[in-house]
Amino acid sequence: MYEEEIKKLQEIIDDSERIVFFGGAGVSTESGIPDFRSADGIYHQQYKYAPEQVVSHSFFVRHTEAFYDFYKEKMVCLEAKPNQAHKKLAELEEKGKLAAVITQNIDGLHQMAGSRKVYELHGSVHRNYCQKCGKFYDAAYVKESRGVPRCQCGGIIKPDVVLYEESLDGSTIRGSIEAISSADTLIIGGTSLVVYPAAGFIDYFHEKHLVVINKSATAKEVGAELSIAAPIGEILGQIQVR
16 A cells, blocks of 8 residues: 555655654654544543643643643653654654654654654643743653642742643744755645644745645645655655665
């Protein structure tokens, strides 16, 4: 299956020198991390509060304990391991073919696989800070804490994750746009391109090799040279890095 598409993708990658990968939740679902928007995703499950409400800044401030109950159970998946997609992207970077990974995911799996140039648009569960003194705490400390995780100074710890009502980090935005603008190939994977402003970043890509690999159709018509409706790990896992 997908033999012709994989052959074409291999040709594109062989022809490329500055690949940028733009990825979404579909990259992590193959590692067992639940997504939000698919038919069986978190947004379609029943909770006391709507998930969109829970992962907002105002909810974090007003209902911190309820936020952490949801966050620790559904968003901090420390047992997850990188899949074939993460590993292949790290290999492409190691060979000097891939310039950057831009991800909407917060799980740190790209770095775990060995990727070094990663722009995390929505932050990371692996960075957590005391709102009072700024002391850093890792994801395990937060996950294993009872109730609301607190600093030694007594302050409430907040994950470095971009919640609704919060802005994306300016330097991450600039780095992402710069990477896309200077890429000769842009591979979009595991995202339906419905989350803005991140989805708008691809408008900065002006070269010929635009590839989309996603199980479902993308919401934004991007005019891709190659589009593959399949799990991204299954596809990238068959690519030769040379």
